[in-house]
Amino acid sequence: MPSTFDNIATVQARIVSGDVTARAVVESALEAAEGLNDTLNAFLQIDRSGALQRANEIDESIKRLVKTAAAAPALTHGALTGVPIAIKDNICVRGLQTSCGSHILGDYHPPYNATVIERVLGAGAVIIGKTNCDEFAMGSSNENSAFGPVKNPWDTSRVPGGSSGGSAAAVAAGIVPVALGSDTGGSVRQPASLCGVVGLKPTYGRNSRYGLVAFASSLDQVGVFGGNVRDVATVLGVIAGRDEHDATTADVPVPQYVAQLTTDVKGTRIGFPRALFGEGLDAEVRTSVEDVVETYRELGAEIVDVELPHASYAIAVYYIIATAEASSNLARYDGVRYGFRAEEAHELRAMYKRTRDEGFGPEVKRRIMLGTYVLSAGYYEAYYHKAQQVRARIKEDFSRAFASCDAIITPTAPTPAFLIGEKVDDPLAMYLNDIYTVTANLAGVPGISVPCGVSPAGLPVGFQLLGPYWSEPALFRLGHAYEQARHFTARSKIHA
Amino acid sequence: MPITEADIEKIAQLAHLEITREQRLIFAPQMAEIVSYVEQLNEVDTSNVEPATGGLTPEGERTESSREDATAPSLGQRVALEEAPDPASGHFRVPKVL
Numbered sequence: 001m002p003s004t005f006d007n008i009a010t011v012q013a014r015i016v017s018g019d020v021t022a023r024a025v026v027e028s029a030l031e032a033a034e035g036l037n038d039t040l041n042a043f044l045q046i047d048r049s050g051a052l053q054r055a056n057e058i059d060e061s062i063k064r065l066v067k068t069a070a071a072a073p074a075l076t077h078g079a080l081t082g083v084p085i086a087i088k089d090n091i092c093v094r095g096l097q098t099s100c101g102s103h104i105l106g107d108y109h110p111p112y113n114a115t116v117i118e119r120v121l122g123a124g125a126v127i128i129g130k131t132n133c134d135e136f137a138m139g140s141s142n143e144n145s146a147f148g149p150v151k152n153p154w155d156t157s158r159v160p161g162g163s164s165g166g167s168a169a170a171v172a173a174g175i176v177p178v179a180l181g182s183d184t185g186g187s188v189r190q191p192a193s194l195c196g197v198v199g200l201k202p203t204y205g206r207n208s209r210y211g212l213v214a215f216a217s218s219l220d221q222v223g224v225f226g227g228n229v230r231d232v233a234t235v236l237g238v239i240a241g242r243d244e245h246d247a248t249t250a251d252v253p254v255p256q257y258v259a260q261l262t263t264d265v266k267g268t269r270i271g272f273p274r275a276l277f278g279e280g281l282d283a284e285v286r287t288s289v290e291d292v293v294e295t296y297r298e299l300g301a302e303i304v305d306v307e308l309p310h311a312s313y314a315i316a317v318y319y320i321i322a323t324a325e326a327s328s329n330l331a332r333y334d335g336v337r338y339g340f341r342a343e344e345a346h347e348l349r350a351m352y353k354r355t356r357d358e359g360f361g362p363e364v365k366r367r368i369m370l371g372t373y374v375l376s377a378g379y380y381e382a383y384y385h386k387a388q389q390v391r392a393r394i395k396e397d398f399s400r401a402f403a404s405c406d407a408i409i410t411p412t413a414p415t416p417a418f419l420i421g422e423k424v425d426d427p428l429a430m431y432l433n434d435i436y437t438v439t440a441n442l443a444g445v446p447g448i449s450v451p452c453g454v455s456p457a458g459l460p461v462g463f464q465l466l467g468p469y470w471s472e473p474a475l476f477r478l479g480h481a482y483e484q485a486r487h488f489t490a491r492s493k494i495h496a
Numbered sequence: 497m498p499i500t501e502a503d504i505e506k507i508a509q510l511a512h513l514e515i516t517r518e519q520r521l522i523f524a525p526q527m528a529e530i531v532s533y534v535e536q537l538n539e540v541d542t543s544n545v546e547p548a549t550g551g552l553t554p555e556g557e558r559t560e561s562s563r564e565d566a567t568a569p570s571l572g573q574r575v576a577l578e579e580a581p582d583p584a585s586g587h588f589r590v591p592k593v594l
Contacts, residue, residue: 111575205556218551247561250553316534327511334512336588338579348593353514365513366523369504370530372511386537388547393540395548427526428533444551469553 008083008177008231009258012124015082018062022082026055026126029084032175032496033128039494040151042160042169044089045097046129051084054126058082079234081124086170086179089130090137091222092211093117096127100213101135101145101163104333104359106340114211115246116180116222116239123238128176131166135361136330137182137215139163140190140433143424144363151420152195153492154459158417161191161433164223168195171225174496178235179225184215185318186412186437188223189449193412193462196451196492198232198479200224201437203469204444205250206236208243216325217248219318219441229450229479233257236472252470260473263481266300268474270465271405273308276436282415288453288461289411295485296409296478306401306408310393311439315431317394318438320374320387327371333359366427391442398443402468407478409465410436412449416459436464446472450479451488460490499528 014020033046058081087093090100092110094117099105113121121127134144142150142165150165152158153173160169164181168191171179181188183201192199200223207222214220222239226232240254272293277286293303335341335355342358345351360368374383401408414435423430440447446469449462467475501520504527508515515523577583582590 106581108579111571111578203553204551205553205559242559244563248550248552248556249559250556251559252555310540313537313540316537319530320534320537331512335581336590337576339581341581346591348591349512351591352512356512357514357516360513362519362522365515365519366526368511368513369507369523370527372507373499373503373527373531376507376510383534383537385547386540386542387534388549389542389545390537390540392545392548393542428529431530441551444553469555 007228008080008234011083011177012077012079012081015058016062016077022055022058022126023052025082026051026084026128029128029176032173033170036173036175036494036496039156040153040169040173041148042131042150042166042173042175043086043129044099044132044147044166047096047127051126051128055082058124058126078123079238080120083125083178084128084176085120085125086129086131086167086176087117087127088133088164088167088179088181090133090182090213091117091180092213093127093130096130098130098213099147100137101133101147102359102361102364103146104340104355105338108339110211112211115208115243117211119239120235131164131170131179133166134163135364136213136326137163137184137187138326138363138367140186140430141423142166143420144361146361149420152417153494154196155417156494157419158459159194159420161194161413161417163187164225165191167225168192168197168199171195171197171227172492173494177227178231181223181225182212183221183223183441184219185322185441186434188225189437189447189464190413190433192225192449194417194460196460196462196488196490198226198229198451199449200232200236201440201447202236202240202472203446205248206240206446206472208246208249210243210245214329216322217329218325219322229476229483230258230261233261233476255473257473257476261476261480263484265296265478265481268301268407268478269304269405270296270301271306271401271408272303273306273311273408273410275307276311276410280414280432280435281411284455285411285413285415285461289409289463292452292463292482293409295482299481299485304405306405308397308401308439310390310397313390314394314439314442315435317387317390317442318434319370319431320383321391323367323371324375324384325371327368327375330364330368363427394439395443398445406474407465407467407471409463412436412462412464416455416457416461440466445469446475448475448479450482452482452486454490499524499531
């Protein structure tokens with residue numbers, strides 16, 4: 001039993017053919033999760049009994065099907081049969097605690113599954129636990145969790161990125177082959193880059209947000225982590241698609257992502273936004289990503305110059321719109337219907353205030369207040385309305401750029417992983433980690449981060465591809481072609 | 497428009513947050529810095545620009561998302577109260593409004 005996973009298609013095939021039991025695979029993942037949690041703090045909850053029970057059920061159903069067939073047929077089992085998966089703790093799984101990295105949800109156990117969870121379970125996956133994250137997905141380092149930071153498996157004195165730090169670390173350390181996270185301003189792509197794994201944020205409306213605890217409803221999407229592009233494409237194929245529980249999902253057919261995966265990128269036009277490769281970008285990251293451009297040239301892609309003139313305003317737009325939406329979405333945490341309620345409050349409004357003061361951490365409070373401020377009377381026009389107009393400009397920038405290219409390449413993060421504690425006292429410096437990723441959420445376009453190197457200090461670097469709406473197949477093809485050409489095989493110090 | 501401590505107090509009221517004096521002293525300069533940063537948007541000419549409301553793609557806009565006005569099973573009272581801090585007689589009980 002390998003402690004790391006080649007790819008989930010191999011794992012699934014071996015389980016479905018009876019070559020290996022789901023139980024053995026899941027037991028292996030559980031041992032790794034438990035064994036590494038003191039070091040990484042990637043998991044807030046590991047569901048040993050539930051995962052093993054489910055693995056046993058899968059093994060039983062495979063045995064039954066084999067017995068009833070004349071000869072062992074091609075068993076049609078789900079694409080994720082027996083595959084262990086980790087879920088960010090802001091996605092609802094029935095019966096498992098969902099904390100969103102916060103104290104304010106107390107001991108909350110959702111009475112329902114998120115749609116993406118129904119779909120991964122329907123495909124046979126085994127959820128081994130819920131991963132640590134920045135509180136309510138607000139952060140770029142996983143240092144805003146009420147339950148302690150996650151450590152980067154490449155260097156445990158450093159952050160894994162955020163907000164989906166736990167999911168990124170779990171895949172990087174080889175505990176699980178794939179994990180779900182959420183991406184509102186880069187919270188899947190940036191930790192993927194800092195942890196040396198693949199991370200995808202799909203087009204807005206590709207996945208259902210039903211059961212994803214809302215942070216900013218016009219920006220949030222469930223995203224996927226994996227050790228390679230093929231595995232990420234496999235999971236997207238399982239979770240994508242229209243959901244009647246989420247009116248913002250689009251009625252766009254889900255392609256056969258894996259079947260369409262080739263390495264042929266000849267003639268693909270890749271946009272290079274030169275202006276984004278200047279000031280503020282770490283020199284090692286710049287060199288790494290420029291090397292990727294050369295690789296694509298060698299593979300026959302055409303590199304074209306593009307401009308995203310309003311990209312420098314993206315952080316400002318994001319921290320107005322996202323905080324405004326968050327101030328509305330987090331109003332529901334008031335101690336009335338679920339979660340934590342402050343004691344010693346004998347009057348309703350005092351109960352609300354004390355619950356929220358005791359339950360929320362400082363970053364969440366900061367963002368709620370910012371959002372409240374920009375929406376308040378007298379300031380709405382100056383901030384929120386203005387931000388929405390600049391958001392429209394950013395969307396236009398992408399439309400214009402995609403008229404002359406099929407995908408745009410950028411770094412994912414401006415630096416490799418930074419030290420724990422390095423940026424916690426400077427919120428604005430922390431926000432600037434999202435400089436390459438927030439544009440995709442504002443415009444609704446898909447983005448994928450793929451590992452492309454390791455810095456001299458031994459820290460992974462990733463590059464990002466952004467594409468037009470619904471261009472996930474092209475992003476997968478480009479990412480896959482790069483992987484096959486360059487074989488990123490470096491492993492983190494801490495791994496299963 | 498630099499954010500003052502008085503602004504923070506008012507915002508905290510609106511957001512039902514109880515912010516202590518110590519917290520106010522930390523938050524005020526941080527929020528002032530952030531607000532000052534976002535004010536660079538004033539550099540952008542947005543005359544006659546339709547604001548982008550929401551995140552929908554054109555395909556998302558075209559997707560029919562209404563349904564028949566028919567009842568369907570939902571959580572139900574028992575399940576809905578399972579996580580309540582203080583359920584009572586099928587209700588969410590809360591401290592009184594004074």
